[in-house]
Amino acid sequence: MIPGRLLHRIAALTCSARSLEQVVEPAIADLQREQGMAALVSNYVAVLKVLGLCVLDISEATDDDRRAVKRTLAWGLVFTCPLTLLFVMPPLSSFPEVRGWFAATLLVPQALPLAIPIGLAFAVAVGLPGRPTMNVVKGVVLVAVGASLVSFAALAWGLPVGNEGFRRVAADVARSNGELVSVDPSKGPNEMWLSELSREISGMTAAGNHRGARRYSWTFHLRFTLALAVMAVATFLLSVPIDRRLFRGLIAFVTCFSYWALIYIGELAIRRDYLTPFAGAWLPNLICAAATMVALSWSMRPGRSDVVNHA
């Protein structure tokens, strides 16, 4: 199979004819001549970056723009890493007999989708200049898209594998301590793949177990919601026209706190039949999107300076 064919098809759908001929195709042609896995992977990443730049139509970036985006990305990693460790702690502390880096690593996929949006929210608050240029905003949006893809991969594939692995490790440790544990403990919703969740929901609905079906359905939709949480939070913080980092940091804190509060409110509303599982799961993202529209229209009203510097 020739590498880059799928990328070429995606580019043909998303880029202009000029960008395709002059920018994307040379990148793909060079990729197809690469030998070795490392060179191939780095060229794939480069072609994806080229695609992103073409689709977002990022104009010539200055050194200041590049530094601002790199600074935001660096702060994102600085915040996300300790947050991931923090979110790994509660399940580990629930099983004090389970120790070791391997067990902790199994819990990283369930911590990442929580840590990434909070990490990027504070990175946007701390890393960006007072009024970012349009190039910087587009660059941060690209970073948020990449972070969303990482979150989705963690939720769709990492979470079921990691949680199931941790459960088995905990069961083995309990068994070795002489406790009576089922040979093959059944999976809960957080150990299921998306396809398994979907089948379970259909089975429960057919069996008349609507309460269970609603709970599993909420878990199913929440995986997609949480994958987009980083986009929702980042675009809201980019739209808020506040120059001072301290105030932006406070707004980032309030935004993240409110987001997670809305997740719990959504779950409660589903349990009491006030909302459907779909509406309850998407509630935080919908409210974030509405808040973003309000912030943008407020910042762009006549007499108010633009939220971004169009330099």
Place this chain on the structure above:
Amino acid sequence: MEVPRLSSAERLILQLLAGEEMFGLQLVEQSGGALKRGTVYVTLGRMQDKGYVESWTEKQPPGAIGLPRRLYRPTAYGLRVLEAWEAAARTFRRRPQLKPAT
């Protein structure tokens, strides 16, 4: 008349192409890391729009698979712009008193 702008990446690309025509990836390798794989093609596209470089796809042998690679070389205009910027840089290096007072 507006003086043509030349970013540091464009200057480096013109300097590298002044010696010989190259593919995009060769420019990245020759630059020693100064040019990035993800942005060199976008920069080359802009330089074509500005008229600094021209490009063409290589002739592929019959039966070759994959897209044809694109070769780049500077235009006469691009070389003139580079020459003008290098002359300006030499002038500033020769005359240290031209630096703004701090």
